[in-house]
Amino acid sequence: LSSLPFSRARALLIGVGTHHTEAGLPDVASAAQSARDLASMLVRACKLEPGKITVLIDPIDPKQLGDAIADATEMADDILLIYYVGHGLVNQNGDLYLATSGTDRRLNRLGHTAFPYPTIRSYVSECGASSKIVMLDCCFSGRAINALGGVDDGRLAVVDIAGAYVLASAGGEEVAFAPAGRPHTAFSGELIKLLAEGDPTGPSVLTLDHVYGYLDRTLVAGNFPRPRRAATGGISELGVAFNPASGSRHGPANQVLVVPAPAILIGNPRLTSTPRAKEPRTQDVRDSEVDGLQVGNLEIRAVSIRGDEHRFYGEARQDAFDIWVVPRAGSSDDYAVVASVADGIGSQPNSHIGAQAACRFLRQELLERIPELLDPAYKASLSSNSRES
Amino acid sequence: VNAVADRLRLEAHTRDIPARTLSTTLTCGLVEAQTPETGTSRAVFLNVGDSAVYVLRSGEFGDVFGHDDTEIYSSVASALPGSISQVEVVVADLIPGDVVLLCTDGLSNVMRQVGVRRQLAEWWSRQPPGLAEFYWQASFRAQSYGDDRTVICMWVR
Numbered sequence: 001l002s003s004l005p006f007s008r009a010r011a012l013l014i015g016v017g018t019h020h021t022e023a024g025l026p027d028v029a030s031a032a033q034s035a036r037d038l039a040s041m042l043v044r045a046c047k048l049e050p051g052k053i054t055v056l057i058d059p060i061d062p063k064q065l066g067d068a069i070a071d072a073t074e075m076a077d078d079i080l081l082i083y084y085v086g087h088g089l090v091n092q093n094g095d096l097y098l099a100t101s102g103t104d105r106r107l108n109r110l111g112h113t114a115f116p117y118p119t120i121r122s123y124v125s126e127c128g129a130s131s132k133i134v135m136l137d138c139c140f141s142g143r144a145i146n147a148l149g150g151v152d153d154g155r156l157a158v159v160d161i162a163g164a165y166v167l168a169s170a171g172g173e174e175v176a177f178a179p180a181g182r183p184h185t186a187f188s189g190e191l192i193k194l195l196a197e198g199d200p201t202g203p204s205v206l207t208l209d210h211v212y213g214y215l216d217r218t219l220v221a222g223n224f225p226r227p228r229r230a231a232t233g234g235i236s237e238l239g240v241a242f243n244p245a246s247g248s249r250h251g252p253a254n255q256v257l258v259v260p261a262p263a264i265l266i267g268n269p270r271l272t273s274t275p276r277a278k279e280p281r282t283q284d285v286r287d288s289e290v291d292g293l294q295v296g297n298l299e300i301r302a303v304s305i306r307g308d309e310h311r312f313y314g315e316a317r318q319d320a321f322d323i324w325v326v327p328r329a330g331s332s333d334d335y336a337v338v339a340s341v342a343d344g345i346g347s348q349p350n351s352h353i354g355a356q357a358a359c360r361f362l363r364q365e366l367l368e369r370i371p372e373l374l375d376p377a378y379k380a381s382l383s384s385n386s387r388e389s
Numbered sequence: 390v391n392a393v394a395d396r397l398r399l400e401a402h403t404r405d406i407p408a409r410t411l412s413t414t415l416t417c418g419l420v421e422a423q424t425p426e427t428g429t430s431r432a433v434f435l436n437v438g439d440s441a442v443y444v445l446r447s448g449e450f451g452d453v454f455g456h457d458d459t460e461i462y463s464s465v466a467s468a469l470p471g472s473i474s475q476v477e478v479v480v481a482d483l484i485p486g487d488v489v490l491l492c493t494d495g496l497s498n499v500m501r502q503v504g505v506r507r508q509l510a511e512w513w514s515r516q517p518p519g520l521a522e523f524y525w526q527a528s529f530r531a532q533s534y535g536d537d538r539t540v541i542c543m544w545v546r
Contacts, residue, residue, distance in 0.1 A: 260525070262525060262528040262529050262530050263508075263526075263529045263530070264529070264530045264531070265499075265502075265504060265505050265508055265529045265530070265531050266499070266502055266504070266505065266530075266531035266532050266533075266534065267531065267532025267533065268532055269530045269531065269532045269533075269535070270532065271535055273528075273530065288524070290520050290523070290524050291520075292517075292520045292523070295422045296422030296423045297422060297423060297430070297485070297545060297546040298420060298422050298543050298544065298545060298546070299517040299543070299544040299546065300541065300542065300543050300544075301517055301518065301520065301523040301541070301542045302539075302540070302541040302542070303523060303524050303527045303538075303539070303540060304537070304538070304539035305524070305527060305528055305537065305538045305539070306537055307495055307534075307535045307536040307537040307538060308530070308535040309535035309536065310535075310537060312535075317537045318413075318537055319493050319495065319537040319538070319539035320413075320539070321491075321539050321541055323541065325422070335422040335423065336419060336420060336421050336422055337418075337419070337420050337422055337543070338417065338418075338419050339417065339418045339420070339491055339541045339543065340415060340416060340417035340418070340491070341415075341416050341440055341491045341492060341493050341539045341540070341541060342413045342414055342415045342416070342440070342493075343413060343414040343438065343439070343440055343493040343494060343495070343537070343539070344411075344412070344413045345412040345413060345414070345468050348409065348410045348411065348412045349410050350401075350404075350406055350410040350411050351410070351411060351412055351413055353400075353404070353411060354397060354400075354410075354411025354412055354413040354469070355413040355414075357396070357397060357400050357411065358393055358397060358411075358413045358415045358469055359415070361392070361393045361396040361397065361400075362390075362393045362415060362417050362435075363417075365392045365393055365396075366417070366419065370419060373419055373433045374419065374421055374431050374433065376431075378433070378480065379431075379480040382478060382480060
């Protein structure tokens with residue numbers, strides 16, 4: 001489990017904090033830094049490729065913002081994330097608009113100086129990506145959930161875009177907060193903190209719904225507006241990052257086990273150890289077997305491992321082993337061990353069967369003769385003739 | 390061993406395949422699991438073919454059948470059910486602290502390399518490893534050694 005699917009995502013992060021026009025909006029000092037710091041967490045925590053992340057700060061007009069969204073939806077073929085932080089505005093019909101630097105808030109100018117959210121909705125619904133995530137950190141952003149065709153109850157929203165997830169920082173009638181003097185807005189700050197530090201009470205992988213649940217918990221605790229979400233399909237369970245705080249409170253079950261790759265003791269092996277498909281004839285032969293036991297004063301470990309050549313060519317392991325514990329006559333706790341290894345001859349097609357059978361047959365044949373073999377007299381009989389047929 | 394060869398031939402007959410297609414080497418160790426008053430455990434080793442038995446004692450591998458001195462990578466290995474006259478038998482006395490290794494040539498060939506031998510001696514001279522650790526140790530990779538690898542280690546206490 002070295003990478004999550006979300007690491008293949010394409011992301012567009014838009015931060016609008018500077019406003020130019022006289023009839024414009026108050027600046028949002030923390031918008032640009034929120035977008036930039038989230039971008040860096042997408043690389044560090046979510047392992048996105050930096051080349052697939054676009055950060056757009058203070059687009060001057062709706063065309064520049066719309067072009068960036070259109071570019072991202074065209075290029076995304078797997079997972080798309082669009083994030084916006086800035087002012088959200090509402091016109092007289094209740095439609096949500098996202099501000100650009102040049103937005104004029106007056107109602108007779110808003111429509112052509114700000115970007116209409118329904119256009120984002122239609123661009124995203126046309127996008128070929130299988131999973132589409134929209135995060136809005138702005139006032140009235142809960143309206144995006146209504147605009148996506150859902151019900152703004154914060155939990156059960158029906159969105160008519162397949163595989164879409166919308167996360168909004170506030171309800172449809174609420175303002176979002178950018179506390180003065182803080183580097184990030186309230187919503188984005190908690191999101192960045194979660195990705196950076198993790199959630200000690202969370203699972204090992206943070207899913208979109210876990211992100212939402214965490215933001216809901218922490219924002220409500222800070223007296224900020226509740227975030228809202230809407231989702232379709234199984235996207236809620238999409239894992240976005242490994243939880244860096246996992247395991248600090250939970251047992252080993254929540255830890256991501258890191259097993260080192262086998263040591264390389266000679267040279268630079270050319271074949272990988274990754275097993276390819278087996279030929280049908282030998283599908284019942286396991287790649288490896290491992291065993292261990294303690295008998296009397298013996299501690300035993302045994303392993304049979306398919307070689308890299310057989311793994312690469314999808315052929316069966318031809319080695320076999322067998323371990324058998326036998327009581328000696330007249331005793332219940334006096335034991336001997338019969339251990340055998342066999343190597344099927346590589347050029348023979350059924351040697352994997354022969355190797356297994358030989359180990360088993362030898363054990364069965366030896367059982368009767370064990371007292372005789374272990375008797376000191378047997379060694380004496382060998383000394384005159386070291387080979388037996 | 391004769392009986393094993395006979396049974397391999399019977400197995401081939403039952404499966405309706407030529408007996409020689411089952412060809413395999415076979416190496417066996419019979420080890421006493423209680424140390425008698427003499428302080429040594431008796432062990433009997435049988436072998437047909439190019440697998441190997443080592444005793445790891447005082448950090449050094451001793452080759453029980455002396456195969457290390459014979460020709461490297463002999464292409465014609467003795468095998469059952471054919472080579473029933475090529476059986477080697479050795480009786481050995483083991484002392485506490487010994488580690489007995491039975492292994493196929495997937496391990497014994499690469500053990501001709503000093504570095505591998507030294508690493509295995511270091512790993513296996515200690516307390517017996519856990520199963521996952523033992524699997525990991527035996528999974529070491531080596532360029533040009535891609536054969537199946539089987540090893541049974543017995544630590545004598």
